Amino acid sequence: HALVRGIPPRAVMAELFGRRDGCSRGMGGSMHLFDAERRFMGGYAIVGETYPVAIGIAYGIAMRALDDVVICFFGDGAVNQGTFHESLNMAALWRLPVLFVCENNRYQIGTEIHRHSAVAEVWKRACAYRITAKKIDGMDVLTVYQASRDALAQIRAGNGPQLIECETYRFRGHSMADPGSYRPKVELKAFEQNDDPLNIAIAETVTRYPTPEELGAAGPDTIQRLAGHLDQGGHVSAEELAVMQREVGEEVDAAVRFAQDSPEPTLADAEAALACNRHGEVLV
Incomplete structure (x- = not known):
C-alpha cells in the first residue's frame, strides 16, 4: 500500500530497518x-x-x-x-x-x-x-x-x-x-494448485506430501496469475516479464543497501517528532 501511494522503496525499507532516512524517520517501523x-x-x-x-x-x-x-x-x-x-x-x-x-x-x-x-x-x-x-x-x-x-x-x-x-x-x-x-497440508496444496481439496486428498493416497522447499516454489500466486494473463493476452512477452522481475530484484537489493547505510535516528529526532504538528496543522 505504501508503494502504491508513491513512497520510494528505499524509504520504506529504511523505515523497516528503523533508520533515519525512512518515511517515518525510523521511529515508525x-x-x-x-x-x-x-x-x-x-x-x-x-x-x-x-x-x-x-x-x-x-x-x-x-x-x-x-x-x-x-x-x-x-x-x-x-x-x-x-x-x-x-x-x-x-x-x-x-x-x-x-x-x-x-x-x-x-x-x-x-x-x-x-x-x-x-x-x-x-x-x-x-x-x-x-x-x-x-x-x-x-x-x-x-x-x-x-x-x-x-x-x-x-x-x-x-x-x-x-x-x-x-x-x-x-x-x-x-x-x-x-x-x-495449524493449516492442513492438503488445504495449502489445494490453494497452490487451484484444485479441490478432496481431489488433492485422493491424490495424496498414492503420492507423497511436497517438501517445504517445493511448497515455497509452488503457485499460482497473485503475481504468477497476473503474469499469465499478460502473457496470454499478448501484452508482454516472457522475455519482458523476465526483465521486469530482474529489475524489481535489483531495486529491492538497492533499497536494502540504502537502508543499511542510513543512520539511526537520534534523540533530537524523537524530540522533534513530539513537537511536530502541535498546533493541529492540516495534514491532508
Missing part, C-alpha cells in the same frame, strides 16, 4: 509507516484502528466537498472490533466517501475465520448498514482492479460508502516466527 505528503495515512499496531481514522478523513473530505475517496484496508482478524461496526454505521449515516477493503486470508494471524466469527462472510455485515458490498477473488489482480474502479466511481457519484471483501489465501505463516503448522 513496520507497524507505523506514514507519509501525509503522499496521502498515505499509515498503518497501526492496534487492530482495527484504521476505521475511525478513515472516517475522520472522509468526513473532512465531505465537509470540503472534495472529489476524493478514502480507501480503508483491513484484514479478517479486525472485523470483530467494535470500531468496525461503529465506523460502518457513521459512514452509511453520513454517506461518507469511503471504500472499505477487507483482505480476507481466512486465518488472521493463526485462527481460522469460522472459529472467531459467527458470520464468516465479511461482506454480509455491511448489508446491515445498507452499504453496497461484494466478495471477489482477491487473488486475481484484474478482478480487484475492475471491482475497485467500479466502486470508486459509485462513491464519487455520491452513492455512499462501499465494501469489497477480497477472498485471498496466505501461503506462508503470519511472520518468520510462524511455521503455519
Whole structure:
C-alpha cells in the first residue's frame, strides 16, 4: 500500500530497518509507516484502528466537498472490533466517501475465520448498514482492479460508502516466527494448485506430501496469475516479464543497501517528532 501511494522503496525499507532516512524517520517501523505528503495515512499496531481514522478523513473530505475517496484496508482478524461496526454505521449515516477493503486470508494471524466469527462472510455485515458490498477473488489482480474502479466511481457519484471483501489465501505463516503448522497440508496444496481439496486428498493416497522447499516454489500466486494473463493476452512477452522481475530484484537489493547505510535516528529526532504538528496543522 505504501508503494502504491508513491513512497520510494528505499524509504520504506529504511523505515523497516528503523533508520533515519525512512518515511517515518525510523521511529515508525513496520507497524507505523506514514507519509501525509503522499496521502498515505499509515498503518497501526492496534487492530482495527484504521476505521475511525478513515472516517475522520472522509468526513473532512465531505465537509470540503472534495472529489476524493478514502480507501480503508483491513484484514479478517479486525472485523470483530467494535470500531468496525461503529465506523460502518457513521459512514452509511453520513454517506461518507469511503471504500472499505477487507483482505480476507481466512486465518488472521493463526485462527481460522469460522472459529472467531459467527458470520464468516465479511461482506454480509455491511448489508446491515445498507452499504453496497461484494466478495471477489482477491487473488486475481484484474478482478480487484475492475471491482475497485467500479466502486470508486459509485462513491464519487455520491452513492455512499462501499465494501469489497477480497477472498485471498496466505501461503506462508503470519511472520518468520510462524511455521503455519495449524493449516492442513492438503488445504495449502489445494490453494497452490487451484484444485479441490478432496481431489488433492485422493491424490495424496498414492503420492507423497511436497517438501517445504517445493511448497515455497509452488503457485499460482497473485503475481504468477497476473503474469499469465499478460502473457496470454499478448501484452508482454516472457522475455519482458523476465526483465521486469530482474529489475524489481535489483531495486529491492538497492533499497536494502540504502537502508543499511542510513543512520539511526537520534534523540533530537524523537524530540522533534513530539513537537511536530502541535498546533493541529492540516495534514491532508
